[in-house]
Amino acid sequence: MAESSGVMAYAEASKDKLTTTTRELLGIGRNLANELGEPLCAVLAGDGVSSLADEAISLGADRVYVIDDPLLKEYLSDSFTPVMERLAAEVSPRIILLGQTDAGRDLAPRLAFRLKTAATLDCVDLTIDAASKRLQATRPVYGGNALATFTTETDPQIVTIRVKAFSAATADASRKGEVIKAEAGLEPAAVRTKVLDRIVEEVEGLKLEDAAVVVSGGRGIGGAEGFKQLEELAHLLKGALGASRPPCDNGWVSELLQIGITGKIIAPDLYLAVALSGSSQHLSGCSGSKNIVAINKDPEANIFQAATYGVVGDWKKVVPALTEKIRELTSG
Amino acid sequence: MNMIVCIKQVMDPETPPASFKIDPQTNKVIPPPGIAPVPDPYSEYALEAALRLKAENSGKITAISLGNDLLRDVxxxxxxxxxxxxxxLEDEAFAGGDSCSTAIALAAAIKKIGEYDIVFCGRQAADWGASQVGSGIAELLGLPCLTLAQKVEATDGKAKVExxxxxxxxxxxxxLPAVITVSNELGEVRYPNIKGILKAKKKEPIIWKPADIGLEASEVGAAGRCTKLVKLFQPVREGEAEIISGDTPEEAAVNLALKLREIKLI
Incomplete structure (x- = not known):
């Protein structure tokens, strides 16, 4: 294999646009490529993705590899792993970046083992070591209690980035780049899995990940009824409802509202954490919030360590009064 | 239906954050005093998925744990x-591995077991959470792999997985055969019953060393790592919250609303 060079970003699209995570990938990818003095390329693999190449260039890619094939209509590790394996062998990138998305977190380890190298998933910081030129990848470990920085000596160095942990690239339509069509070269017989059905669970109101305000409840809320009150407050603040893990496990709210290491990662302007203790695994999902406000009757609760403002008190008394006052303040 | 479940022994993830300490000299977590290790909760979801399948299809479940100093109770x-x-897979040589060397050892052991339809792993472990061992085993054994399962049904050489x-x-x-990693959405994990506890007391585990699975000590554990841990450290939390008070909880709530208004958050 030729000596490796450059950074490769695995782009993903949704509704004919590159995803926010892809813009974040191209943002950090551009920085790493500049630091190495090497090019940044993007990979667009899917069915009907060719038209997105220009967008990837405007966001910083020097080259875009387009693999447009009906067999790549939906993500399956059995089909995307050989496609990426083939492209990586052809291009020999030094680094492959993916998002910590449904596809990225599945593909990155498969690809790493296939290429006899290593992957580091869910990274929150990526830097190039000045002396060795190797990638230093930092990720949360021990349920968010600690952070660990890893390096690997083999290329390509594969990492996924945590959503919302890096700044998104801004588009510049005047940027120039090259578009290269590549073949999928897929053997249909090598794909042993098949998507039979795809169920999208509708969550009412604003999407949790996009909301500027999130009102979230924990075990202390005690049941589905209590979450109705939080939902009312969330509506009032034009925000979304969230939860820590226990309410989801107990079925008080949908699993899709779970914020934390195994749930959603959010970074709103205001995070109102009600009757939740603030476990590391939960904080790991919301610590990017600009302001955390905690309401908890236990003054020793861990959430107060992460919060900017706090009220020590029973949420059953605090939340109705808070809702009423906010209604008064925002109605005029 | 023959199933293999990989189960890791981890530091109790319910350890209070205040008891979580790192030794910066060795880049290791200091075991919290008085808190015993537990089976990884995600591994237990994997076992639960296998137990549910066994109840429907009958079959055999083989559990594998890898490490050094594995507590028998765990x-x-x-x-x-x-x-x-x-x-x-218990030996000093297995200690200090990463997903790469762990998957190599587990894949070798699974190959030695020979007959299996499904290999179950947790979606990630509660300690290092690398989330790669299942995918790695699948690659090493040339099997398909489905990650983050919340429901598994199996019939006639195929599995239908949510x-x-x-x-x-x-x-x-x-x-099938395939590797399936299981997520917590699977639902509640059973508690051992008295009969199970008594059976477990009498049953002795089979112990394999690296040589038993055809590997050199240099291929497993710390020696077989593909990644190097450069630094392990604790995130810095930004000090104390400003506590908004009042004579009653209701008054504190009103003061909080006024504060949020003042800083233009609402």
């Missing part, structure tokens, strides 16, 4: 919950 919980066999996605789930069919 690893035997799989037997108490209903696993039929327990294999321990896989958790960002906005719902997908129903994916795979040929």
């Amino acid at each position: 690893v035997k919980k799989s037997l108490a919950m209903g696993a039929d066999e327990l294999i321990l 896989v958790v996605t960002d906005d719902g789930y997908e129903v994916v069919e795979t040929t």
